[in-house]
Each structure stands twice: as structure tokens, then as C-alpha cells.
Amino acid sequence: MSNHVSSAASWQVRLKVLLAIFVLVFGVIIFRLFQKQILQFDFYQALASQQYTTTQELPSSRGKIYVKDGYNTSHYYPIALNKPSYQLLAVPKNIKDPKEVAEKIAPIIKKDVDEMYDEINNQKPYIPPIAKKLTKLQAEEIENCDFEGILLIPEEWRYYPEGKMASHILGYVNLDKEGLYGIEGYWNEFLAGEPGVLFGERGSWGNIIDVGIASSPKNGEDLYLTIDRIIQNKIYEKLVEAVKKYRAKKGTIIIAEPDTGKIVAMASYPDFDPNYYNKTENVERFNNPAIAEVYEPGSVFKIVAMAAAIDAGKVKPETENIFGKCIDVGIETVCTSTGRAYGKETMTQVLENSDNVGMVWVAEQMGGKVFYNYIKDFGFGTFTEVDINTEVKGELLPLSEWREINRATMSFGQGIAVTSLQMIGAISAIANGGELMQPYVVEKRIDWEGNEEITKDKIVRRVISIETAEQVKEMMVSVVENGFGKKAKVSGYRIAGKTGTAEVPVAGRGYSEDINIISFGGFAPVDDPAFAMLIKLDSPEGAPWSSDTVAPLFGEISEWLLHYLQIPPSE
Amino acid sequence: MKMINLTSSGIANGEGDKNSTIKKKLRLGPISLNFVTIIIIALITLFYLAQTQIGTSKKSQIRDLDQRREELEREIESLEVEIAEIRSIQNLKKDVGSLNMVPTETINYLIEE
Numbered sequence: 001m002s003n004h005v006s007s008a009a010s011w012q013v014r015l016k017v018l019l020a021i022f023v024l025v026f027g028v029i030i031f032r033l034f035q036k037q038i039l040q041f042d043f044y045q046a047l048a049s050q051q052y053t054t055t056q057e058l059p060s061s062r063g064k065i066y067v068k069d070g071y072n073t074s075h076y077y078p079i080a081l082n083k084p085s086y087q088l089l090a091v092p093k094n095i096k097d098p099k100e101v102a103e104k105i106a107p108i109i110k111k112d113v114d115e116m117y118d119e120i121n122n123q124k125p126y127i128p129p130i131a132k133k134l135t136k137l138q139a140e141e142i143e144n145c146d147f148e149g150i151l152l153i154p155e156e157w158r159y160y161p162e163g164k165m166a167s168h169i170l171g172y173v174n175l176d177k178e179g180l181y182g183i184e185g186y187w188n189e190f191l192a193g194e195p196g197v198l199f200g201e202r203g204s205w206g207n208i209i210d211v212g213i214a215s216s217p218k219n220g221e222d223l224y225l226t227i228d229r230i231i232q233n234k235i236y237e238k239l240v241e242a243v244k245k246y247r248a249k250k251g252t253i254i255i256a257e258p259d260t261g262k263i264v265a266m267a268s269y270p271d272f273d274p275n276y277y278n279k280t281e282n283v284e285r286f287n288n289p290a291i292a293e294v295y296e297p298g299s300v301f302k303i304v305a306m307a308a309a310i311d312a313g314k315v316k317p318e319t320e321n322i323f324g325k326c327i328d329v330g331i332e333t334v335c336t337s338t339g340r341a342y343g344k345e346t347m348t349q350v351l352e353n354s355d356n357v358g359m360v361w362v363a364e365q366m367g368g369k370v371f372y373n374y375i376k377d378f379g380f381g382t383f384t385e386v387d388i389n390t391e392v393k394g395e396l397l398p399l400s401e402w403r404e405i406n407r408a409t410m411s412f413g414q415g416i417a418v419t420s421l422q423m424i425g426a427i428s429a430i431a432n433g434g435e436l437m438q439p440y441v442v443e444k445r446i447d448w449e450g451n452e453e454i455t456k457d458k459i460v461r462r463v464i465s466i467e468t469a470e471q472v473k474e475m476m477v478s479v480v481e482n483g484f485g486k487k488a489k490v491s492g493y494r495i496a497g498k499t500g501t502a503e504v505p506v507a508g509r510g511y512s513e514d515i516n517i518i519s520f521g522g523f524a525p526v527d528d529p530a531f532a533m534l535i536k537l538d539s540p541e542g543a544p545w546s547s548d549t550v551a552p553l554f555g556e557i558s559e560w561l562l563h564y565l566q567i568p569p570s571e
Numbered sequence: 572m573k574m575i576n577l578t579s580s581g582i583a584n585g586e587g588d589k590n591s592t593i594k595k596k597l598r599l600g601p602i603s604l605n606f607v608t609i610i611i612i613a614l615i616t617l618f619y620l621a622q623t624q625i626g627t628s629k630k631s632q633i634r635d636l637d638q639r640r641e642e643l644e645r646e647i648e649s650l651e652v653e654i655a656e657i658r659s660i661q662n663l664k665k666d667v668g669s670l671n672m673v674p675t676e677t678i679n680y681l682i683e684e
Contacts, residue, residue, distance in 0.1 A: 078655045084645040136649065154645065159652060161659040233660045568680035 054200045060193030062158065063220030065170065065183060069230040070564055076224055080170055080184070080274075083159035086139040086152045088131040093123045094149030101147050108141045109134060120149075133157055158184075160274045162229070165236050168288035169227060169266055169441065171389060172274035181286045183223065183441065184274075185389035190445065193220035224444035226262035231255060234560060236267040239535075242553055243269050247541035252290050252420045255561070258428040258529045260457045261437030263386070266290050291384075291391040294417035295536070298502025299337075299354045299546075300521045301413030304426050305363055306351060307472045308374030311434075311464040314365040317348045317471050323357045329408040334360050337501065348475045352483030354499060356412045363411035371407060372399045377463045378426040379436055380418050386439045394418045413502060414511075424534040426463075427521045430476070431496070431529040434469040436460040477526050484545075487552040488520060490559045492569025496529075497522025497554060499546040504539070515539040518546040520554040530565050533557065 036044055066076035088109060095101055102117035109116075109131040119127060132155070134142075139152050158173035171182025179188035196217035235253040243251045255265040268289040272280040280286065287293065309315045325341035326333050334356055336342065342355050350358035363371055375381065381396030395417035397406055409415040421439060429436040438458035445453040464472075476496035479485045485497045500519040503511035518540060523532040535550045535557075562569075599607070656662060 077658060078651065081651060081655060082648060083652045084648045156648075159655075161652070161655040161661070163661055165660065229660055563675075563678055566680070568682055 058196035060217040082156040086134040172277040219448040232265040248537040249539040258431035297413040298500035300500030311468040359411040431523040434464040484547040488555040494526040520550040
């Protein structure tokens with residue numbers, strides 16, 4: 001009996017212990033479940049999501065860039081677009097016979113067989129792409145080989161069908177699909193678009209069982225430029241020819257519409273091919289010299305000083321004075337560039353003869369402050385805010401640092417550094433009746449939904465009065481008709497222009513006697529200017545004069561341009 | 572052998588013994604109820620799975636069509652590149668060179684009055 005009782009008691013104890021263990025285990029489980037499902041919910045949800053879903057980026061297509069020409073103004077031609085191609089990838093550990101693969105594929109991708117064999121003869125799971133920019137034909141040939149471990153990935157690369165012709169305007173797109181320099185750099189955000197996201201659900205074996213698009217890719221905006229491809233090509237050809245002919249270090253030509261601010265053509269040389277930008281050794285060549293490099297403009301700047309003095313009421317075109325060969329300015333002496341004393345001259349003749357001494361007198365009549373304000377108003381010393389990357393604002397000494405000699409030298413374009421774009425802006429302002437226009441290159445943008453954004457012409461400010469502009473125009477015509485700019489004349493047309501032969505400053509040694517910068521700026525036809533043009537050659541061999549080199553080139557291009565634009569002669 | 576006519580009410584017309592009747596009360600016991608419930612759930616599950624499968628299949632078809640569209644877009648882009656190359660100034664210059672054209676010497680303008 002007592003045994004029976006004792007056995008029952010023992011069973012009760014065991015039951016209680018078991019129950020306690022069970023409660024404890026159950027408690028621990030509940031606690032762990034609470035911990036994982038409530039406290040660490042976000043972490044485990046993300047972990048689970050990673051296991052049963054997968055996402056993939058859907059790349060957006062980069063916007064194209066178009067230009068037009070004068071023969072068919074309603075049609076645009078692509079100047080930058082996306083070329084579909086293929087990338088060849090290899091997973092070496094999955095390749096069964098690397099030798100056979102190399103022997104068959106290397107000739108298709110025009111690669112050395114041994115080199116390719118060395119790349120794939122290992123057990124690596126990943127190696128960098130074996131070849132890029134493969135054509136569809138090459139891709140099909142590779143696909144037909146049907147090798148395990150060889151993959152073809154579709155890709156796009158930026159393609160510029162016109163090659164170098166407008167390289168400085170366009171810039172380029174690097175391997176990371178990032179636009180650099182020029183339009184590609186300035187408008188990169190708009191051109192790039194936004195990639196989309198594709199998600200997929202995985203089954204228990206890791207296979208994709210369902211796919212969906214979380215967000216569709218938004219392609220980049222297409223840009224339509226103010227550039228006329230025929231004019232661009234013409235000035236590019238002429239520039240290359242001139243740089244080679246005069247053995248110049250470099251050169252720039254810009255053509256703009258004075259009444260709108262549109263840049264019609266802009267070329268600089270030496271340049272680069274945006275299709276093969278990586279072959280350009282000197283990275284400085286990517287900068288657009290027309291906006292990223294400054295120079296002392298020399299005598300072309302005299303039209304700015306003269307316009308300022310006339311507008312300020314200090315002189316008139318017919319104002320006369322007697323000028324010598326040299327003039328003392330403080331402790332310095334300024335002389336005429338020809339070493340000749342021009343004697344009695346009107347202001348028009350001062351420009352015709354490009355008389356430095358006469359210009360020093362003109363600047364003196366104005367005074368530093370008035371002159372400085374006009375220089376600023378003409379757009380020098382500030383950014384033009386043109387829609388191309390890497391613009392610089394030039395160098396204009398603050399008025400507080402001006403000495404008498406600064407005022408004097410600036411009157412003939414020395415002691416101030418400007419960009420070619422600023423200079424053509426000032427010339428255009430005179431051609432446009434005194435109003436400075438905002439320069440621009442992109443005239444229209446169309447987004448992926450077809451919405452259009454048209455750039456409106458913008459007047460920056462009125463710099464000089466219409467009357468002053470008309471007077472300066474006539475003075476510039478006189479320079480071409482009677483002065484140093486005679487070789488820029490085009491028969492039957494009234495051309496306005498001004499020569500410029502500037503000395504080049506050498507750090508710590510004043511100005512070089514061996515090198516100069518020659519330029520010619522002007523517009524035509526004078527009565528209703530259709531274009532303004534600036535030609536600049538840096539360091540031509542033998543330091544020739546502008547009047548014998550770029551002035552005839554200006555005339556040659558102007559004649560072609562007037563015919564191309566179908567502008568009838570006025571005389 | 573006797574012929575009897577059965578009506579919907581299960582009442583026999585004519586003579587003879589009535590051994591059975593159609594009108595029999597259907598009783599659902601707990602087991603039957605469970606069985607029916609399981610069948611209904613199974614059918615709903617099957618229907619859901621079928622719908623999901625159809626949906627997945629449709630999505631897969633859409634994806635295939637999307638891929639086809641992408642391929643066609645790439646074809647179009649390739650053709651656009653070819654057209655751009657053919658119409659480029661650089662290419663036109665080559666063609667013009669072979670045409671032996673000469674520059675215009677005199678230009679006459681017709682001016683509207």
C-alpha cells in the first residue's frame with residue numbers, strides 16, 4: 001500500500017516538473033516569438049523580403065541632341081544619340097574549354113586569342129567585361145557559338161555622328177553615363193532621365209515566379225539646339241584651315257544672332273572626338289575655349305570704349321583732336337601700334353586707324369568710373385550664363401584698384417581678360433541697337449511625355465542707346481570701308497567690323513614681343529544684322545596683323561554666310 | 572412486373588407497393604459538414620491558385636511583350652543611328668566629292684516688291 005502511495009506521489013512530482021519544464025519552454029518560445037516578430041519586425045521583414053523578392057534597375061535612355069540647318073528649317077538632325085551595342089561578359093569558372101572559347105570568340109571581337117585565353121583561363125566567378133561596344137552582327141555570331149559561361153549584355157553608348165565638328169559645344173558622356181563638359185555636362189540631369197525599378201518574386205527554389213514594374217523608367221529630355229549644322233561645319237573647316245595656314249597655336253570662331261542671343265555656330269581648334277574622348281591625352285582640350293579661356297582682346301575692345309564714351313556724351317563720331325605717336329600716362333608711355341603719329345583725327349578715324357593714343361584720350365574724357373560701369377554693362381567680368389559647362393567670367397580689375405594706366409590700356413583692350421563669348425556678346429549688343437541679349441544654345445527641350453519647353457529670348461539690359469549704337473555701327477562700317485578692316489569687305493553688302501591684334505602678357509615679364517592674339521569682330525548686314533561673328537587666332541607664327549589674316553577670313557565667311565542665309569545685297 | 576409512375580412529390584400513382592420515396596430529408600452530420608467545408612475550401616484554394624497562375628502567366632506574357640518591345644526599340648535606335656550616319660555632314664561631304672560639283676560664281680536674287 002505504502003509503495004502504491006509513494007509511486008502516486010512520485011508521479012505527481014514528475015508531472016509537476018514536466019509541467020514546469022513545459023511552461024518554461026513555452027515561455028521561452030513565446031518570448032522569442034515576441035522578440036523576433038514584434039521587436040525585430042523590421043529586420044526580419046527586410047530579410048524575408050530579400051529572400052523572396054528581387055529587384056532590378058530598368059535603365060532610362062539618355063535624351064538625344066538635335067541641330068537643324070538652313071535648307072530645311074522644320075527638320076532636325078541628331079548630333080548626339082544612343083547607339084545600341086553589346087557587352088561581352090565571361091564567367092571563367094563555368095567555361096568548360098577556355099582554349100576553344102578564346103579561339104572562336106577572339107577573332108569575332110578582334111582581340112588577340114592568347115590575351116583572351118589568359119583572361120578566361122581561371123576559376124574566377126567574375127572578371128571585367130571582355131569587350132564593349134559590340135555590334136549586333138558580332139553579338140549574333142557569339143550567340144551562335146553557344147558557349148557556357150559566355151554572356152552578352154545589351155548596352156547603349158553615346159554616339160556623335162558628326163565626330164569632332166561640334167565637340168566643344170557638346171562635351172561627351174563617360175563610361176559611367178555621366179555627361180561632362182559642354183551641353184552634355186550642363187544639361188546632364190535633364191538628359192539622363194530617371195531609371196525605373198523591376199521587382200520579381202522568387203519561388204522556394206530561387207526561381208522567379210512573378211515579375212512586376214515598381215516604377216517605369218523616365219527617359220531623358222531631347223534637346224534642340226540653336227546651332228545650324230551647315231554653318232557649324234563651314235566655320236569648323238575654315239578655322240582648321242586658318243590655324244594650319246598661319247601655324248597658330250589655337251583658334252576660335254563664334255557666330256551669333258544679335259537680336260536673339262542664339263549661338264548659331266561655335267568652333268574651336270584643336271579639338272577632340274567625343275566618340276573617342278578617352279584617346280585625348282590633354283584633358284584641358286575638353287574645355288570649350290570660347291567660354292573657358294580668357295584673352296586680352298586688344299583693339300576689338302576699342303568699339304566698347306568708344307560706344308561708352310559716345311553714350312556718356314563725352315565724344316561724338318565727328319569729334320576731332322590731334323594725336324601724337326605716344327602719350328604719357330603717369331609714369332608709363334602708350335604709343336600707337338604702327339609707331340606712327342596720326343595727327344588730327346575724328347573719333348571715326350581713331351577707330352579706322354586703330355589709334356591707341358586716340359583711345360587713351362577718349363577714356364580720359366570718360367573717366368574711370370563711367371568706363372568701368374559700361375564695361376560691366378557690356379557683360380565683361382561676369383558670367384554670361386550661357387547653357388554650356390565650364391564658363392569662366394574673365395578678369396576685370398575692381399574699380400577700387402584702377403590706376404590711370406589701367407583706364408588707359410583698357411581703352412585699347414589690354415589689361416582686361418575676356419572670353420570670346422563675352423566679346424561677341426558686346427559686338428552683338430551694338431548690332432542689336434544697344435540691347436545685350438542672353439546667349440543660349442538650347443532652344444527647345446522635349447521630355448519623355450512630349451511636353452515642350454521653349455527657351456525665350458532674354459534681354460539682359462540696355463547698355464547704350466539706339467542712337468549711340470547706330471553711330472558706332474557706322475563707325476565700324478567705316479573701319480571696313482576705309483580702315484584696317486578693308487579686307488573684310490564683301491561686295492554689295494555693308495559690313496561692320498573691327499580688327500584686333502593684342503599682345504600676350506607673360507607672367508612677371510610684361511608683354512611678349514614674339515606672340516600675339518589676332519582677332520576680328522563684326523556683323524552684317526549693318527542695316528538689319530543677321531549675324532555677328534568673332535574670329536580669333538592665338539599665337540600665329542610670325543605674329544602677323546589681324547588686318548592681313550583674320551579680316552580676309554571674316555570677309556570670306558561673311559560672303560558665304562550672306563548667300564547661305566539668302567540675304568540680297570544692298571548696294 | 573408492375574409499372575409505377577413516380578412524380579416529383581414521390582407519390583406513386585397506380586397500384587403496387589411503395590418501396591421507396593425520392594423525397595428524403597437530407598441530413599448533414601458533423602462529419603459530412605467537415606467534409607463539405609474541406610471541399611469548399613479546397614475549391615476556393617484551387618480557384619485562387621488558378622487565378623494566381625493565370626495572373627502570373629499574363630504578367631509573364633506582358634513581360635515577354637515588353638522584352639519584344641525593348642528589342643524593337645533597340646532595332647529602331649540602330650536604324651536611327653544608321654540614318655544619322657548617312658545624313659551626317661561628314662558622310663555628305665564624301666558623296667559631294669565624287670559628284671565633281673563646282674562653286675556658284677554669280678547669284679541673282681529675286682526680290683519681292
